[in-house]
Amino acid sequence: MALTLTCPICGKRNGYEFRYGGEDKGSRPDEKGLSPADWCDYVHMNTCTAGVQKEWWFHRDGCGAWFSTYRNTLSNLEVDRPEDST
Amino acid sequence: MLFTYKSLWGKKPRLKSSYEVVIIGGGLHGLATAYYLARDHGITDVAIVEKRYIGFGGAGRNTAIVRANQRTQYNVPLYKEALDLWPVLTKELDFNLMFNNCGNLNLMHSEAAMKAARMTIATAQFHGVESHLIDAKQAKEMVPALNISEDITFPIHGAMYHPPGGIVRHDAVVWGLAKGCAKKGVHIHQQTEATAIHTQGGKIAGVTTSQGHIKTPKVLVSAGGYSAGVINHMLGLKLPISVLTIQAMVTQPLKPLLNHVVSSGAYHCYANQTLKGEIATGAHMDPWPNYTTQTTAHYIKHQAEALSDWLPCLRGVRFMRIWGGLADMTPDMAPILEGNDPIGGFYMDCGWGYFGFKSCSAAGKYMAQFIATENCPDMLKPFNLRRYEKHQLMGETAALVSYTPDN
Ligand SMILES: Cc1cc2nc3c(=O)[nH]c(=O)nc-3n(C[C@H](O)[C@H](O)[C@H](O)COP(=O)(O)OP(=O)(O)OC[C@H]3O[C@@H](n4cnc5c(N)ncnc54)[C@H](O)[C@@H]3O)c2cc1C
Ligand SMILES: [Zn+2]
Numbered sequence: 001m002a003l004t005l006t007c008p009i010c011g012k013r014n015g016y017e018f019r020y021g022g023e024d025k026g027s028r029p030d031e032k033g034l035s036p037a038d039w040c041d042y043v044h045m046n047t048c049t050a051g052v053q054k055e056w057w058f059h060r061d062g063c064g065a066w067f068s069t070y071r072n073t074l075s076n077l078e079v080d081r082p083e084d085s086t
Numbered sequence: 087m088l089f090t091y092k093s094l095w096g097k098k099p100r101l102k103s104s105y106e107v108v109i110i111g112g113g114l115h116g117l118a119t120a121y122y123l124a125r126d127h128g129i130t131d132v133a134i135v136e137k138r139y140i141g142f143g144g145a146g147r148n149t150a151i152v153r154a155n156q157r158t159q160y161n162v163p164l165y166k167e168a169l170d171l172w173p174v175l176t177k178e179l180d181f182n183l184m185f186n187n188c189g190n191l192n193l194m195h196s197e198a199a200m201k202a203a204r205m206t207i208a209t210a211q212f213h214g215v216e217s218h219l220i221d222a223k224q225a226k227e228m229v230p231a232l233n234i235s236e237d238i239t240f241p242i243h244g245a246m247y248h249p250p251g252g253i254v255r256h257d258a259v260v261w262g263l264a265k266g267c268a269k270k271g272v273h274i275h276q277q278t279e280a281t282a283i284h285t286q287g288g289k290i291a292g293v294t295t296s297q298g299h300i301k302t303p304k305v306l307v308s309a310g311g312y313s314a315g316v317i318n319h320m321l322g323l324k325l326p327i328s329v330l331t332i333q334a335m336v337t338q339p340l341k342p343l344l345n346h347v348v349s350s351g352a353y354h355c356y357a358n359q360t361l362k363g364e365i366a367t368g369a370h371m372d373p374w375p376n377y378t379t380q381t382t383a384h385y386i387k388h389q390a391e392a393l394s395d396w397l398p399c400l401r402g403v404r405f406m407r408i409w410g411g412l413a414d415m416t417p418d419m420a421p422i423l424e425g426n427d428p429i430g431g432f433y434m435d436c437g438w439g440y441f442g443f444k445s446c447s448a449a450g451k452y453m454a455q456f457i458a459t460e461n462c463p464d465m466l467k468p469f470n471l472r473r474y475e476k477h478q479l480m481g482e483t484a485a486l487v488s489y490t491p492d493n
């Protein structure tokens with residue numbers, strides 16, 4: 001199996017049930033005074049981390065929940081929240 | 087002597103303490119850029135640093151499909167030039183690149199897809215690239231093994247036929263370019279990983295590698311699927327890229343049955359028969375970023391189902407090998423070719439997704455011009471990084487096959 005993810009409602013499920021929702025970039029920036037560069041940063045730019053990253057997932061073929069989790073992009077394994085993360 | 091052989095790309099050079107240009111990544115784009123820096127601009131004081139061996143990345147893993155029938159007017163001329171360069175390079179490098187000009191057939195499975203194909207064909211024809219629309223019966227005449235019955239998952243309505251494309255031997259391109267580079271004095275350093283890029287006053291100053299430090303005013307990152315991670319890690323620049331693992335596989339060798347590269351967006355599957363007789367077929371990507379290059383049972387099943395639908399004579403045929411590599415996908419399915427912005431002397435050539443083989447010769451030629459003259463050639467201007475913040479994404483996502491985590 002390539003990937004399993006833990007939905008907060010349904011528990012551990014096959015990765016193909018989910019849709020990847022992007023790197024977790026924090027909350028949507030305030031539109032007041034937002035520059036095109038900052039918007040682009042939020043919408044398109046990625047860190048492409050080779051290691052553990054916090055990211056969004058959507059349980060598309062399940063309960064429909066959006067949640068964030070930590071995954072190691074080098075192994076495709078979901079991991080516990082690292083100690084130094086926010 | 088029977089058992090002694092020389093490396094095609096010369097003796098192992100010593101890593102010097104400075105170079106005029108350092109290229110990170112000994113893949114197709116790094117090698118091609120170095121070759122054209124030497125050939126067209128007389129710049130031979132160039133080091134290619136490669137963390138593993140040349141061809142380790144996508145260069146040695148791709149399925150070698152070449153074509154010039156992209157969707158937009160910015161992309162077609164670049165890919166056309168790349169396509170036209172195969173026979174030229176074969177002569178110039180004195181290396182058989184084994185261009186099998188078998189032509190490409192893109193299957194269409196709906197009337198809407200036929201309309202989209204008309205647009206793509208008009209773009210190709212406008213740029214002098216041969217491309218035609220054919221109906222299902224004509225496709226069947228060209229590929230008798232094709233299933234054009236109406237009771238399959240995605241019945242075939244017609245196809246886009248692109249005669250100038252085909253297959254080029256990917257390893258030969260790596261070896262031929264490396265040989266060409268070495269002959270002109272370029273240093274190829276294998277087993278040499280770049281670990282840091284240094285800047286001073288907003289300009290490139292040097293590169294640290296696993297084999298030592300190099301002073302240089304110009305760096306090109308052409309590290310394929312690793313580029314975006316490398317650039318973020320070493321320079322703190324973020325790119326609009328998602329790195330996915332893409333898989334491909336071959337069947338056992340068969341008698342000749344497939345004389346074209348045939349692909350289907352709806353089945354998400356392409357296939358061609360190699361000169362050895364294997365059916366080479368791809369290309370699944372799990373749509374979540376990862377660097378694993380792992381293969382999956384999920385995909386073997388997908389491919390078996392798809393192929394037994396539209397090429398039913400392959401039912402029961404065995405897969406022999408399956409492998410994976412990285413594809414660095416951008417939201418507009420077009421690459422990023424940028425330089426001197428925001429760091430002087432810093433160049434990048436990445437975001438090629440699964441198109442970076444067919445484009446490497448022309449991209450290398452123009453990247454070399456960019457690096458040598460420090461001015462972006464007109465051909466590369468549309469591929470600048472700032473297009474994303476200007477909301478000028480390229481329309482390549484409207485191409486017939488489009489697959490990224492962004493859509
Ligand atoms: C399965 C598969 C099928 C494909 N099919 C096709 C196809 O049919 N047609 C097509 O046009 N394209 C195809 N592609 C895409 C194509 O292979 C890539 O776009 C292309 O190889 C990119 O070339 P590159 O030179 O930029 O990178 P690569 O060829 O990937 O080379 C990058 C090199 O950089 C090195 N590197 C990375 N980090 C460092 C570092 N820190 N220091 C030093 N070196 C480093 C790597 O080891 C690697 O050798 C396919 C790819 C895959 C994986
Ligand atoms: Zn759920």
